Amino acid sequence: MTILRHYDVQALRSRIPALKAGSAHFDGAGGTQIPDLVIDAIAHALSSPLANRGTVTAGQRNAEAIVVEARRAMADFLGADPAGIVFGRSTTQLVFDFARTVSDGWKPGDEVVVTRLDHEANIRPWVTAAARTGALVRWADFDPVTGELTPDHVRAAVSERTRLVAVTAASNLIGTRPDVPRIAEVAHAAGALVFVDAAHYSAHAGVDVEALGADFAVCSAYKFLGPHVGVLAARPDLLRGLRPDKLLAAIDDVPERFELGILPYGVLAGLRATVEFFAGLGTLREGTRRDRLLSGMAAVEGHEDALRARLEGGLAVLDGVIVHSRAARRAPTLLLTVAGHDARDVSDFLAARGVDAGHGSFYAVEASRRLGLGDHGGLRVSLAPYSSADDVDRLLEGLSDYLHLTR
Incomplete structure (x- = not known):
């Protein structure tokens, strides 16, 4: 390669x-x-023996290695822990899935904050979850003249009843990059979780989920030269406290408990190759x-x-x-x-x-x-x-x- x-x-x-x-x-x-090497990686994975993940047959070992290496690659890409990397079909699917799970304990009187700058994928799942649980949706506005979404805009919407703040790291419509770390400080001071849509941001800047203050961050690889797959990053201990709907026989470990069915091995092989491609674009040759x-x-x-x-x-x-x-x-x-x-x-x-x-x-x-x-x-x-x-x-x-x- x-x-x-x-x-x-x-x-x-x-x-x-x-x-x-x-x-x-x-x-x-x-x-x-x-890129060609991403296409080649997908073709190589799909032309090699594959089976459900395991350690006995060649197909099992190939599948296991692909998933493990893809998690490590995206952990490096996002500055996260591999044990906190969850794969899904898309960012939208992952947000809907996690909105259902995270809001499981919400009740009337609780609040969730969404912003008018965001893509619908980080708005509608939370609005839907609020409607289901009786929670109140509060909107953080942005300045239509400057395009700025500031911490003060979010502060005006946050209260002691806020359970979660959903915010974009970069607008997919006008490109605005809010000061997410300061917004996260506002949310955390109120005891709320922070869910960051990094789908657009991750295509244009290095991501560090901890530095962003994100409890959850999501992105989609097809935005950054990769195949169609969604990725969520969160702290493993936070994921362990969440109980999504799952099949009785499905793996209950983290992060697998959030991944329904068999993962797309070819796509994940391409995802790892995408990360390697970006690792070769800078001037740093070692490290x-x-x-x-x-x-x-x-x-x-x-x-x-x-x-x-x-x-x-x-x-x-x-x-x-x-x-x-x-x-x-x-x-x-x-x-x-x-x-x-x-x-x-x-x-x-x-x-x-x-x-x-x-x-x-x-x-x-x-x-x-x-x-x-x-x-x-x-x-x-x-x-x-x-x-x-x-x-x-x-x-x-x-x-x-x-x-x-x-x-």
């Missing part, structure tokens, strides 16, 4: 087969393209995998931030283009609207030119409404580790041509 040992976007792009089709991808927030991952993610963040600055500079001179991503700290994801034009028309125009940027609210309905964009949202432009300066220039040229032709 050959891993890139320094950040070189052209070398990185050469490892992603889908990019050979020629499109400029600005849809990373909705899912990224996959632990966690150290190399942080170096790789720092390189990705620097590359994407430079491209974001190039993109924002180009957008600033386009008449009629409004950028709704304005927070001081944000992921490289911009929400745009064009005065007098439907975002769908702009998206379709760009797609015809091989520039992929989606339109809508992208399940961040509350955020879109708070911005005054209703349920329709806007044009979302999201950078990824393989985005290039040429991609950015193609997007800017496409937007300029659209404005000229529709003037």
Whole structure:
């Protein structure tokens, strides 16, 4: 397995087969393209003997090794304990599952705090759990002008009755990166748990669940060059205190008690390869995998931030283009609207030119409404580790041509 040992976007792009089709991808927030070594790892796992996990047959041993190594890899990726790594079909599925379990002891008078900045996946499961238990939902607002969600916004919603605060580490719609550690301090001071949606954040910056103050953190690998699988990280002792619904004969150990049925071995083999890929993107050649991952993610963040600055500079001179991503700290994801034009028309125009940027609210309905964009949202432009300066220039040229032709 050959891993890139320094950040070189052209070398990185050469490892992603889908990019050979020629499109400029600005849809990373909705899912990224996959490196060849991840594809190869999946194929290798599925072409080798496999069985239910065990230690006797070759198939059992292969399955066991794949799961164990995938847990270790994601523990390194998230700065967590392997015994606290839970796999699921998606972030949405994991939040719904844990919302049911975590809220099992809630009662009327208890409260849960959700934010208007979040993706529906970290709102609706908690709203549903509150409705089932009689708990009250309290909303933390954000500033629609600046896009900022501050600890004070959350403090205004928290009380001594708050059982849990659900908050995003980065908005999938406008990129805002709230000060989650300080928000966690507010929640913990009230005796509440903190559930962090790191799905968008984990694609653009190194994650440390302890530093975030997260009791639970979730992400989806397809956001960061991996296969479709959701991952949750939590302290093992916290997981041991939770009793999810499960089959009588299913393993009751942590973290397995939260994983229903047989895990997707091929996908988990690809997940480990994805982590190894990121560990090779930085300048650090030695040290632990966690150290190399942080170096790789720092390189990705620097590359994407430079491209974001190039993109924002180009957008600033386009008449009629409004950028709704304005927070001081944000992921490289911009929400745009064009005065007098439907975002769908702009998206379709760009797609015809091989520039992929989606339109809508992208399940961040509350955020879109708070911005005054209703349920329709806007044009979302999201950078990824393989985005290039040429991609950015193609997007800017496409937007300029659209404005000229529709003037």
